Amino acid sequence: MPYFKYNEKSCYYEEHGDGIPLLFLHGNTASSKMFCNVVEPFAKHYKVVLIDFLGHGKSDRVEKLETDLWFDEALQVIAFLEQAHYKKANLIGSSGGALVAINVALERSDLVDKVIADSFEGEVPLQEFVQNVVEEREMSKKDKEGKRFYYEMHGEDWENVVDNDTNAIYKHAKTIGKFFHKPLNGLQTKMLLTGSKEDEYVKLVHPDFYIETYSKLIGKLCNASMHIFDQGRHPALLSNKDEFVKLAKDFFDK
Numbered sequence: 001m002p003y004f005k006y007n008e009k010s011c012y013y014e015e016h017g018d019g020i021p022l023l024f025l026h027g028n029t030a031s032s033k034m035f036c037n038v039v040e041p042f043a044k045h046y047k048v049v050l051i052d053f054l055g056h057g058k059s060d061r062v063e064k065l066e067t068d069l070w071f072d073e074a075l076q077v078i079a080f081l082e083q084a085h086y087k088k089a090n091l092i093g094s095s096g097g098a099l100v101a102i103n104v105a106l107e108r109s110d111l112v113d114k115v116i117a118d119s120f121e122g123e124v125p126l127q128e129f130v131q132n133v134v135e136e137r138e139m140s141k142k143d144k145e146g147k148r149f150y151y152e153m154h155g156e157d158w159e160n161v162v163d164n165d166t167n168a169i170y171k172h173a174k175t176i177g178k179f180f181h182k183p184l185n186g187l188q189t190k191m192l193l194t195g196s197k198e199d200e201y202v203k204l205v206h207p208d209f210y211i212e213t214y215s216k217l218i219g220k221l222c223n224a225s226m227h228i229f230d231q232g233r234h235p236a237l238l239s240n241k242d243e244f245v246k247l248a249k250d251f252f253d254k
Helices: 039-043 069-084 096-107 133-142 144-154 158-175 209-220 241-253
Strands: 003-006 009-016 021-025 047-051 089-094 112-118 190-196 224-229
Touching: 003 069, 009 039, 009 069, 021 069, 021 096, 039 047, 039 241, 047 069, 069 096, 069 158, 089 096, 096 112, 112 241, 133 144, 133 158, 144 158, 190 209, 190 241, 209 224, 224 241
Parallel strands: 021 047, 021 089, 089 112, 112 190, 190 224
Antiparallel strands: 003 009, 009 047
């Protein structure tokens, strides 16, 4: 199995298709397996790259995840792009992976062409989520569907992966409280922000959460737009797969 190195650890990746590299960046408690149903349509047009972040999926395990989790995962992506000698790759990040994608663009815009950031909460943690994350994660570990998802993503040690992620999210919110090291103002990378009005993680916070949040971000970014789906659970990339594939292809090919 193919791996790349990051801080003397091995991170798993796999590639499908040919063409311009298109990296898919998974969300929290997930692995690259979350994208299994969307690989085929994209691999017809691009070289699809799936990465398991350190401590997830088929990558090496760690005792604990970095508190600045989404920045550290961005450094992993940068390490991959450098080792693979890929320049001007396209990125699709979903949920936590969207934060990673934006961090990659902020830190190394020379390596990135375009970014789709899907179903994420903005520049700072969503307090309504963070304040209940420990309790909700414990409940998810007892839920049949939750356990099935975690096992499919990570295997036998799924519970430790989930606990590490929960601890990192909670500690990040308490000690860091922002997702990006650099200001969004001035970022030239072309970006598309996507989400669903029916996203169960945000619709109770505000019915137009993504519209309001993304509008503020677009006001700072130099070259960004958004598309909000009327229906679909979290993340929109998967719940609106067919429409998302078309939308993404149009965006990348312009």
